[in-house]
Amino acid sequence: MRLLTLVVIFASFYMAFCEKARFDNYRVYSMIVENEEQLRILQELENHRDGIEFLESPNSIGDFTELIVPPHKLADINDLFEKYEIKSLAKSNNLQKLIDEEQPQFSSRATFSWEKYYDLDDIYKWLDEMLEEYPNELTNYNYGTSYENRPLRAIKFSRKSGNPLIFIESTIHAREWVTAATATYILNELVTSDDPEIKELADNYDWVIIPVFNVDGYSYTHSKNRLWRKSRSSNGLYPFCVGTDLNRNFDFHHAEAGASRNPCYETYAGTKPFSEKETQALAEFVSNFDNIKMYISFHSYGQMLLFPYGHTKSHAKNFHDMNAIGLKAKEGIKKRYGTNYIVGSIAEAIYLASGSSIDWAYAQRNVSLTYSFEFRDARNGNYGFILPANFIIPNAVEVLDGLKAMTKQAKSLKYF
Ligand SMILES: [Zn+2]
Structure with missing residues (x-):
């Protein structure tokens, strides 16, 4: 019996190993x-x-x-x-080699930490532990299910009623692992930190955090292909071209520019706006909150802080404010480790991209401040998406510095 178990374990390990790209x-x-x-x-x-x-x-x-x-x-x-x-x-x-060296060879801690990357099950398990430990401040939302029937989860953190809300959507692109690690780090800091600047963020703002939005894609990057970006929905006539770019699937200038109609492309926008279960669920979830003052999407990589628009180089109504707030974030980020960020509209700083979540939140949900972070690595860096785990904490710490600076500047411009 024991031998059989061993054989089964070995066989499943062998299969899983072989199937991985x-x-x-x-x-x-x-x-x-x-x-x-x-x-x-x-x-x-x-x-x-x-x-x-x-x-x-x-x-x-x-x-x-x-x-x-x-x-x-x-x-x-x-x-x-x-x-x-x-x-x-x-x-x-x-x-x-980069992929093999991304995770630490020896992990010192048995519990959840920010020294390595975790898969979806571990992240959800950690959320459950946090919910149990801090029931008065944290609320769980299961706001839908994915194409492959995984729960879509968000956590709300609030210390008092009447706070303005900052909404963080992370890991819409599956392979951007450092985003999930940073989102959980920030949630942990908000809940546990004694640092006065972080306490200021924790006491005076409500936070809704989706640590992993593209749950199917993220699971797939752990089990099959580290470089997967899109969702995992089937594209009917194109059985070998799976998935939609969820960040091109929102209902604002859908598939106009910087998005593809071809299901085999990385930027496939889907058959129509909100064709995907995940984006539909998010849109419905977001409409439950009437106090969202800032909507932030976490991405990697490129070290950029981007704001609307993505479909055109024309400037949004409060372009100058968004830019000014972005520049303060850039300063805040740089102070800690010297990391250099580029600030600008999506279309001007990176490329045309229509149907993104932040354009949609800005234009269709009337959130006046919406941003996409592109975390480390730098564009000309060695690692790209495969950022070694020892960069998780430095990245998360400087992003938190950026958030401190952004909220401060937004407050002085009367957005909060
Ligand atoms: Zn991305």
């Missing part, structure tokens, strides 16, 4: 699309692929694009870069 000797390249010809050639490459995967799709000139190349395509891709004068930055010679 590996990236041995894959290289990661990033580039800015400089002209029409480069855009055409990169888009053609994305259509034909042959083992090459785009982490960031090239949608227009000026776009930051990132692709991973298997060893047998390296010569071809370098020829292509040379021919079209594409100035690429080779970021890693062996993507699998």
Whole structure:
């Protein structure tokens, strides 16, 4: 019996191990699309692929694009870069090595900490422990279920009634692991910290935090493919192209720019606005709160603080205030470890992207201040999405510094 159990355990471990995507000797390249010809050639490459995967799709000139190349395509891709004068930055010679080294080799603590990345079950277990320990300040919301029937959960933290509400939606993109770790870190600090500046945030604001919004995608990054971005819904006629980019699925200028109608693309916007269970559930959940003064979406990477609009370079009504608040955050973030953030509208600072959650919250839910953080790594950094776990705490601490500075400036501009 015992031997059989061992065999079963070994077999399931072997299966799970074998089914997981590996990236041995894959290289990661990033580039800015400089002209029409480069855009055409990169888009053609994305259509034909042959083992090459785009982490960031090239949608227009000026776009930051990132692709991973298997060893047998390296010569071809370098020829292509040379021919079209594409100035690429080779970021890693062996993507699998980055993935293998992302988690600490030895974890010293048995309980939940911010020294390693956790999967969804562990995060939900930790939320339950927090709810049990702080029942007066924390409220649990199961606000829906995902395509694969996982619970969608949020936690509200409130110390007194009448506070303005800051809403944090994290991990809409599955592979951005540091976002879930940062969201849980911030919740923990708000609840437990004695630091006067954090207490100020905890006492005078309500917080609703969704630590992992794209629960199916996040689970998939842990079990099958570390680099998965989208949801896990099926796209009918395209059985090999699973998932929708949830951050292109919201109901504001849906699929107009910087989003794809092709289900095989990373930025696939879905068949229509709110075609996905997750975005529908979020929209309904958000409408339960009438005191949201700031809506923040956590992403990685690129070290940016972005605000509306994404569908156009035209400036939003309170562009100058959002920019001023963003610049204060930049200052606050930099003070701690010198980390440099770029501040600007989505369309101007990064790329055109329509149908995002922050554009929707701003334009359709009338939240006057909405932001997307793009956490560490830097664009030209070595790690990209695969940020080693020892950066979780420094990242979270500086983001919290940014939030302190943002709320202070927003208050002085009378948003709270
Ligand atoms: Zn993202």
